[in-house]
Amino acid sequence: MxxxxxxxxxxxxxxxxxxxxxxxxxxxxxxxxxxxxxxxxxxxxxxxxxxxxxxxxxxxxxxxxxxxxxxxxxxxxxxxxxxxxxxxxxxxxxxxxxxxxxxxxxxxxxxxxxxxxxxxxxxxxxxxxxxxxxxxxxxxxxxxxxxxxxxxxxxxxxxxxxxxxxFDTDFWRDLGKIRKPFSFISVATGTSNPSRAMVKGYDLIEQLAALHPDWTFTLLGDSNYFSPNQNVQVLGKMKPAELLDHYNSHQFYLQLSTSEGFPNALGEAMACGCVPIGSAVGAIPEIIGDTGIVLHEKSLETLDSELIQITASSKPPTSASNRIRVFFxxxxxxxxxxxxxxx
The missing domain is CATH 3.40.50.2000 (Glycogen Phosphorylase B;)
Structure with a gap:
């Protein structure tokens, strides 16, 4: 053409x-x-x-x-x-x-x-x-x-x-690095706006961080976002190569959005081997499938219970990176x- x-x-x-x-x-x-x-x-x-x-x-x-x-x-x-x-x-x-x-x-x-x-x-x-x-x-x-x-x-x-x-799974891939246990990452822009932060589920992430001060959380995309929790690290926008490194150093990816279409960062993080934790909105359940946790109601208690259950299980979740490679x-x-x- x-x-x-x-x-x-x-x-x-x-x-x-x-x-x-x-x-x-x-x-x-x-x-x-x-x-x-x-x-x-x-x-x-x-x-x-x-x-x-x-x-x-x-x-x-x-x-x-x-x-x-x-x-x-x-x-x-x-x-x-x-x-x-x-x-x-x-x-x-x-x-x-x-x-x-x-x-x-x-x-x-x-x-x-x-x-x-x-x-x-x-x-x-x-x-x-x-x-x-x-x-x-x-x-x-x-x-x-x-x-x-x-x-x-x-x-x-x-x-x-x-x-x-x-997703380009030749680029977004599991590098086989050691991941810190109970390390969580989430990526979103514009979250210094309180309304945007709520849309992206940061209110629930902050509650989880407050409940588990020994767990570590990294929020990428808006350096102006303020977290009241000391175990939450806030970083600005990253280049793809930097994102690749961050995904590969964390155990879990959090996509606890109140509303969502098809979140790109979730797919990238899964391709890099993060265990996905997401809300039952938009395409999130179909992206995650049986590779992590799909939260069907906005509830800290339910989220915490399911996280404890999945980390205590001796059976590892189905490969998230393989699901992205096959279906997306x-x-x-x-x-x-x-x-x-x-x-």
């Missing part, structure tokens, strides 16, 4: 975006266009994006968006106006309404309108997990149980195809994504 180009728009550039670019570039020209997450900058970025889409229009064959939201409105409109396909990859917050914890596109009037318009008028929706299509949420009892696109947009008719994330490979996602985009 050389000569024509895919325009890939997203609110912030992440490792997920870079991985998609790596998958698509060998078979098609693709141009990344970053938008903004800042409400103050929205008017400027709408104008900028309009002229970007206009400038690239003669060469554009397809619009691709990561998440539905403000940044996907104009690509969807251009697609309808000029007869070009527009595909949206649904990732998590764009399929959620959780005002109780300040999370999800659907809790804000104008963002909800932009999201609904985008999903109703695009050509294809590619969620990273079936849980974002429709789910009966039960992990946190204070939160509305009806989540996912078909619950939030009942009259949605756009075709939907689930394509899970994939880079090559499988690439194949499905390339086919869905008709490249």
């Amino acid at each position: 050389r000569g024509k180009m895919i325009l890939y728009t997203f609110p912030v550039r992440t490792a997920f975006i870079d991985r998609d670019l790596e998958m698509i570039r060998p078979v098609a020209d693709i141009k990344p266009l970053e938008f903004t997450q800042s409400p103050v900058k929205l008017p400027f970025y709408f104008i900028l994006q309009f002229f970007q889409l206009l400038w690239f229009l003669p060469r554009t064959s397809h619009y691709l968006c990561f998440f539905g939201g403000y940044h996907s409105v104009l690509p969807v409109w251009f697609g309808k106006m000029f007869g070009k396909r527009c595909t949206i990859q649904a990732g998590g917050t764009d399929c959620i309404n959780m005002p109780e914890i300040g999370y999800g596109n659907f809790r804000k009037k104008w963002l909800r309108i932009a999201t609904v318009y985008s999903f109703k008028n695009c050509s294809l929706i590619l969620p990273v997990t079936e849980a974002l299509v429709k789910q009966d949420y039960s992990y946190d009892s204070q939160i509305n149980s009806k989540q996912g696109l078909l619950n939030l947009i009942p009259d949605l008719k756009t075709p939907i195809q689930v394509i899970p994330n994939g 490979s880079f090559s499988n996602r690439k194949k499905l994504l390339v086919e869905a985009l008709s490249l």
Whole structure:
């Protein structure tokens, strides 16, 4: 498909975006266009994006968006106006309404309108997990149980195809290093914002750390996050090679999110041999399978009991790294994504 180009728009550039670019570039020209997450900058970025889409229009064959939201409105409109396909990859917050914890596109009037318009008028929706299509949420009892696109947009008719994330297991691998017993790691950005920290389950992690001062916890991704516990080490963003080393030095990976799509860090840590401990939200249960602990209710007592049980057992959990290699490979996602985009 050389000569024509895919325009890939997203609110912030992440490792997920870079991985998609790596998958698509060998078979098609693709141009990344970053938008903004800042409400103050929205008017400027709408104008900028309009002229970007206009400038690239003669060469554009397809619009691709990561998440539905403000940044996907104009690509969807251009697609309808000029007869070009527009595909949206649904990732998590764009399929959620959780005002109780300040999370999800659907809790804000104008963002909800932009999201609904985008999903109703695009050509294809590619969620990273079936849980974002429709789910009966039960992990946190204070939160509305009806989540996912078909619950939030009942009259949605756009075709939907689930394509899970994939991981480069040649890079993310178990290096065979000695791991410190009862060492826990979790990775998330933006957690200095209390609402974001709660979404990522840091409130439960802190309770666990307070309960076991002899256990060690490492929280990566936001150096401005403050922990009241002395056994919690807080570090900022890491390069992939540094992350690889940290994953390989810890025994457990914690993904105790209140809401989640398909967490990349969980898959990376499992590929590196960490025993996964996750909440029963989004794709987390299907990623973990029988390789660790899936917490079905937000409860410190239940979490602590299951951790004690798994560490006391003489039978080691099924290999987490092998599960990622078999079920969530880079090559499988690439194949499905390339086919869905008709490249």
